[in-house]
Amino acid sequence: MSFYKSFVRPILFLFPIERVHNFMLAALRVVGDTIVGEWLLGKIYTFRHPSLEREVFGVRFRNPIGAAAGLDRDARLYRQFGALGFGFVEIGSITPKPQQGNIRPRLFRVPGKRALIHHMGEPNCGIERAIEHIRRRAHGRKVVVGANIAPNEHFLQENTTKEYLRTFRNLYQYVEYFTVNVNALMPQSDHYTEEHRATIETMLEALFDFRRGQNDYRPILLKISPDWSTRQIDDMVGILIDTPLDGLVVSDSSATPGNILTPKQQSRMSGGVLSGAPLLERTIELVRYVCSKMDYSYPVIGVGGVMSTQDAQRLLDAGASLVQCFSAMVYEGPAFPGRVCRQLAAPAIAQERAQKRAK
Ligand SMILES: Cc1cc2nc3c(=O)[nH]c(=O)nc-3n(C[C@H](O)[C@H](O)[C@H](O)COP(=O)(O)O)c2cc1C
Incomplete structure (x- = not known):
């Protein structure tokens, strides 16, 4: 048992x-806001090894373990999360204007299941503040930063493309990749029609158009929900294959985690979604499904239920190029990303040692 789990978490x-x-x-x-503090955090938590490095959608990552959207929603902490050992941080979801999210309480633990229930409503500081935060300590940044973008709540349907484009355009020079969160555009599966796919394609086309005019290329990924129907998921894979979309984030918190909750938890859940350990099997299944659908030819970031190195490895084995986590930071503590990296690199380190001994 770690110090965090034995003493801090209780x-x-x-x-x-x-x-x-x-x-x-x-x-x-506070701790990581100075160069010294950040260095110290890095010394304590970060684990680096060449076997962990990889290039995915043209971006160089020092390791495949990332902080999922929602952890650094105002882009204030990506350097600190980098110092804790994450190879990349997905800021946001960022919306054009700031928004408060839903009223509290809106986030709950389900410790027996190592899960979280939330109906946050994407509170965030909006583009302008997010840019201020990113610029404040941009110099010498080592961690890859992606931006998860979404429209403001109650946006007008006819402004869909404008909502996404505004955030995309303004953040373009500050981040290394984008994840487009289309939850607000997706109806429940039985109401999904060709029109919804067309709306998403039109919005994405505007992002591609803007990107064509830039000197630097920023990969664009789309985040998939585990609650979508096979048709909805197949359509998004179709968009990936037919357009310049660069990859998928698979998947997200789920409104249908099965019958794992007590009636009391179910009632808290009304209007909420579940994250954490119960998502893992569905995430693995989905990663495998989308990867085989597109012949393993596009990158996938696997997210949902990763609570251990073994879980991360299973997602990588299923076809994910990178892995993200959120709930593990609550249940496993700040040493989680560094620990996963150390354990992922262990076979390569053992091999190196064996080779040295053999010489
Ligand atoms: C409190 C909380 C807030 C979240 N906020 C966002 C968000 O703003 N945008 C988004 O795309 N995903 C958001 N997520 C989903 C996570 O990015 C992730 O996909 C999900 O929690 C599954 O990962 P996990 O099982 O490792 O927690 C949030 C999750 C939680 C628990």
């Missing part, structure tokens, strides 16, 4: 999760 779990989450993020911000 105390943190006595308090409401969002208060703890905000406190931990504030502490992390």
Whole structure:
């Protein structure tokens, strides 16, 4: 048992999760906000090894473990998360204007299942503040930063493309890749029609158009929900194959986690979605499905239920090029990304040692 799980977590779990989450993020911000603090965090937590490095959609990653969208929603902490050992951080979801999200409480733990239930409503500081935060300490940034973009709540349907384009255009020079969150454009599966696919394609085409006019190329990925029907998922894979879309993020929190919750938890869940361990099998199944559908020819970021090195390895084996996590930071603590990296690199390190001994 780690120090975090034996001593820190039992105390943190006595308090409401969002208060703890905000406190931990504030502490992390203070500790890692200077060059010395960031260096110290890196010394304690980061693990580097050449076997972990990889190039995916044209971007160089020092390791395949990333912080999922929602962890650094205001782009204030990506350097600190990098120092904790993450190879990349997906900021956001960022919307054009700031928004408060839903009223609290809106985030709950389900410790028995190592899960979280939330109906956050994507609170974030909006593009302008996010850019200020990114620019403040852009110099010498080592961690890859992606931006997850979404429209503001209550946006007008006819403004869909404008909503995404505005965030995309403004953040273009500040991040290394984009993830387009289309949850707000997707109806429940039985209401899904060709028109929804067309709306998504039109919006993406505007992003591609803007990108064609730029000197630097920014990969664009689309985030898939585990709650979509096979038809919806197949359509998104079709868009990936037919357009210059660069990859998929598979998948997301789920509104249908099966019968794993008690009636009380179910009632908290109304309007909410579930993250954490119960998602893993569905995520693996989905990663395998989309990868085989597109013949393993486009990159996939696997996310949902990764709580251990073995879970991350299973997603990589299923076809993911990179892996992200959110809930593991709550249940496993800040050493999680570094620990996963160390364990992922262990076979390569053992091989190196054996080769040295043989010489
Ligand atoms: C509190 C919370 C907030 C989240 N916010 C976002 C978000 O703003 N945008 C998004 O695309 N995903 C968001 N997610 C989903 C995560 O990025 C991730 O896909 C999901 O939690 C599954 O990963 P996990 O099982 O490792 O937690 C959020 C998840 C949680 C728990």
